[in-house]
Amino acid sequence: MTAGANPGAPAQFVAQDLYEVRRTIHPRAVHGWFAAWRWALVWATQLVFYGLAWLPWNGRQAVLFDIAHRKFYVFGQVFFPQDIIYLTVLLIIAALALFLFTAVAGRLWCGYACPQTVYTEIFLWVEKAIEGDRVARMRLDAAPLTPRKLALRAAKHAVWIAVALWTGFTFVGYFTPIRELWDAVWGLNTGPWETFWVLFYGFATYGNAGWMREQVCKHMCPYARFQSAMFDPDTLIITYDRGRGEPRGKNASKRPGKGHCVDCGICVQVCPTGIDIRDGLQYECIGCAACIDGCDQVMDKVGLPRGLIRYSTQHAMERKLTRGETWRRAFRPRVLAYSAVLWAIVIAAGVSLWQRVPLKVDVIRDRAAISRQVEGGEVENVYRLQIMNVTEAPRTYAIRVAGLEGVAIAGADRVAVGPASSAALPLKVRGRAAPGTHRIEFLVGAEGAPDERVSEKSVFIVR
Amino acid sequence: MNEFTSGFWDLYISIITLVSILACGVLLVAQSKRRVAGGETQTTGHTWDEDLGEYNNPLPRWWMWLFWSTIVFGLVYLALYPGLGSYAGLWKWTQVSQLEQETARHEAQFGPMYERFAKMDVETLARTPEALAVGQKLFLNNCAQCHASDAGGSTGFPNLSDLEWLWGGTPEAIRTSIAEGRLGIMPPWGTVLGEQGVKDAAHYVMSLSGMPADSIRVARGKEIFSKTCIACHGPEGKGNTAMGAPNLTDRVWLHGGSEPQIIETISRGRSDQMPAHKDLLSSAKIHLLTAYVYSLSRSDIAPHRK
Numbered sequence: 001m002t003a004g005a006n007p008g009a010p011a012q013f014v015a016q017d018l019y020e021v022r023r024t025i026h027p028r029a030v031h032g033w034f035a036a037w038r039w040a041l042v043w044a045t046q047l048v049f050y051g052l053a054w055l056p057w058n059g060r061q062a063v064l065f066d067i068a069h070r071k072f073y074v075f076g077q078v079f080f081p082q083d084i085i086y087l088t089v090l091l092i093i094a095a096l097a098l099f100l101f102t103a104v105a106g107r108l109w110c111g112y113a114c115p116q117t118v119y120t121e122i123f124l125w126v127e128k129a130i131e132g133d134r135v136a137r138m139r140l141d142a143a144p145l146t147p148r149k150l151a152l153r154a155a156k157h158a159v160w161i162a163v164a165l166w167t168g169f170t171f172v173g174y175f176t177p178i179r180e181l182w183d184a185v186w187g188l189n190t191g192p193w194e195t196f197w198v199l200f201y202g203f204a205t206y207g208n209a210g211w212m213r214e215q216v217c218k219h220m221c222p223y224a225r226f227q228s229a230m231f232d233p234d235t236l237i238i239t240y241d242r243g244r245g246e247p248r249g250k251n252a253s254k255r256p257g258k259g260h261c262v263d264c265g266i267c268v269q270v271c272p273t274g275i276d277i278r279d280g281l282q283y284e285c286i287g288c289a290a291c292i293d294g295c296d297q298v299m300d301k302v303g304l305p306r307g308l309i310r311y312s313t314q315h316a317m318e319r320k321l322t323r324g325e326t327w328r329r330a331f332r333p334r335v336l337a338y339s340a341v342l343w344a345i346v347i348a349a350g351v352s353l354w355q356r357v358p359l360k361v362d363v364i365r366d367r368a369a370i371s372r373q374v375e376g377g378e379v380e381n382v383y384r385l386q387i388m389n390v391t392e393a394p395r396t397y398a399i400r401v402a403g404l405e406g407v408a409i410a411g412a413d414r415v416a417v418g419p420a421s422s423a424a425l426p427l428k429v430r431g432r433a434a435p436g437t438h439r440i441e442f443l444v445g446a447e448g449a450p451d452e453r454v455s456e457k458s459v460f461i462v463r
Numbered sequence: 464m465n466e467f468t469s470g471f472w473d474l475y476i477s478i479i480t481l482v483s484i485l486a487c488g489v490l491l492v493a494q495s496k497r498r499v500a501g502g503e504t505q506t507t508g509h510t511w512d513e514d515l516g517e518y519n520n521p522l523p524r525w526w527m528w529l530f531w532s533t534i535v536f537g538l539v540y541l542a543l544y545p546g547l548g549s550y551a552g553l554w555k556w557t558q559v560s561q562l563e564q565e566t567a568r569h570e571a572q573f574g575p576m577y578e579r580f581a582k583m584d585v586e587t588l589a590r591t592p593e594a595l596a597v598g599q600k601l602f603l604n605n606c607a608q609c610h611a612s613d614a615g616g617s618t619g620f621p622n623l624s625d626l627e628w629l630w631g632g633t634p635e636a637i638r639t640s641i642a643e644g645r646l647g648i649m650p651p652w653g654t655v656l657g658e659q660g661v662k663d664a665a666h667y668v669m670s671l672s673g674m675p676a677d678s679i680r681v682a683r684g685k686e687i688f689s690k691t692c693i694a695c696h697g698p699e700g701k702g703n704t705a706m707g708a709p710n711l712t713d714r715v716w717l718h719g720g721s722e723p724q725i726i727e728t729i730s731r732g733r734s735d736q737m738p739a740h741k742d743l744l745s746s747a748k749i750h751l752l753t754a755y756v757y758s759l760s761r762s763d764i765a766p767h768r769k
Contacts, residue, residue, distance in 0.1 A: 013498045018507070020521035215523060368609055369617035375714060384603070384612040411613075424603060426612035 024141065025214060027124065028134040028269040032293025034111075041112045042121050050166070053173040058392065065175050071420055077353070078390055078420050082360055089349045096345065100338040102227045104330055105236040105311065107287035110224065116216050117286065119167075119209035120272065123160055130156045134269060160210045161202075168202030214273040217286050228283060233314040234329045238289055240267075240278045240309050241317070248278075260304050267291035267309060277309055357451070358390035359397070360422075361444045363458045371461045379462045380410065380430045387415060387444060388422040395446045399427065403440040404460055407431030414447075435462045473548025480547060484537050491530050577747035585634035588754035589761060598755025601748055605740070606756075614759050619718060619735060624759040627715045631704040632760065638753045642746075644739030647707040652691065653730030660687055665725040671700045671712045672720070 055062040072079040248261035366382035410430040446452035616622035667684025695708035702710035
């Protein structure tokens, strides 16, 4: 193998790095329609995240995932590990929603709502407030270590760490009552796991939003890669209008024959992943639309129409579709199918939650005494009923057996169960029946709450 | 394990492990750079299907530090934990020591509760709903497999919820049954009594419980009973709790009360064993179980049995 440029001559060998030193990206701050949307979502998600943990509800925390006692409180509902199906459904809804939004408008999640984006936005804001905008920060990076630089850096990291620790604290506050945790933090007597998770989650926030930033999206995030699989030629992506922009050059408006791109480089400077959108769609693009906002401002200044960089689709670019035509293509089979499935599951989950009976019963047939002869020729079967009271009030349940003539419960047929707890009730069913296996049903109902009724199947065996 | 007692295998495993880890480091250094002819397109140098190359899109440097940190982690792990042959590791961790730690933690958590219950006597515990709730859990986990969830027993396994006791129903007797176990043996009388003799004895036993029986056989059986059975079951057939001989007059049948079942019991004998639990359960747990079992037949005192 020889170098093509100089055939015959001995090749000049150079060392080539297979690992590169990361280039620091200082995105320029940007204002505009899409930046406003991102800030709206930063506020919305973070108000919920930081605030919800403090919301009281009927004398307890409104949202609390009590792993130690395996009870998960979400507003008026209490979920038990047996309700894992709802978590599954929630994850399916989240996945389908991701598919749908991605098919329609690309990486909306990445650009506006992903915690990585949201916390990076917050940390960038802090950085800008303390160290200044892009140019000031780049200068500071290059400057020698002076007391001023040290002070700025110390201040920035102090604020970052404070935000990160507050985030870690809030996160743990969803798993252990946050008010008790607050007191424990100030008394310095948090448990070992609480301490670990506050610090770990805080460290993850500080590391990812402060240091790793676009590296997370480029090299660590699996969603970043598989979302491209849901793109098609009608998906809205952030697009540079090559036909209008090229050939690019300074003072485009004053030189006829030139394209509209004035080659100011703003779209590159605002990009949080440091790419040039004019090279076309790239996997690094998180769809944040900062370049759209940046370019629109420049277009306003030079007196050209906005939208040189805009949300558009591959087909719209190739076929010169109008805005209306592009939007109509959003209603394509793929999008309709995702929407139909998503709505079906949301409605089914909603109905199921609405109809949920706050009582769970498991019937475990005793294996020790399959069928026991008792005095007088009657037969006795033994069952263990696991009765879970999912309400937050104490209940007394009455139990009846149905489905087979001549058998009834012998002994205790009522049991009191405390709020959000369970009880095991050994139960005898006694009576006369033909030899064989008979289907029976246990009817368990709460006294004073006629809606809280459950029936569970079992069998009665005579041998 | 015999093949591991020779020092060779310890060495063999240790060397392979360490050399592999070091080889990872060598590989990482060797593969972090490569020399290419100047002017050549920047590819990784891999070629597939004759002419398919791959552009060099370098991984970030910090990614390489992750590889180094796994190597460091591996070496630190092998220094702290037993991973190299018979080397015990600096922390001297073993499975047994971990089990002991967890057991100690469990003891620390539940110890005070059991200690409190251990200081109360059985009569008091049997009136304490909180103690009975724990007792029930212990019963369902340890006893219900044979005695059924309701303690009503089954063929061969005595009913613990009635007032009839094979070995006595005092708290002390119940505790001994649980802790030490019991071995109840009815010897086989078939060859001694003969087929008719067994049947006669069976009819007499049936008559003791007021069941319909052949009066001639009852008369003959009574004679057999007074010579053979009386030693354990007593002159009136009331049994003997000192040796676990059942009361034959109470209509409670451990192995069934039909004529064929009684004949089977007499001619072939029975051997019932309650296993000892003193090595399986702590004395505090046995104390609670005693109280729970005691409470089952005492509806007069136990709060939840009314």
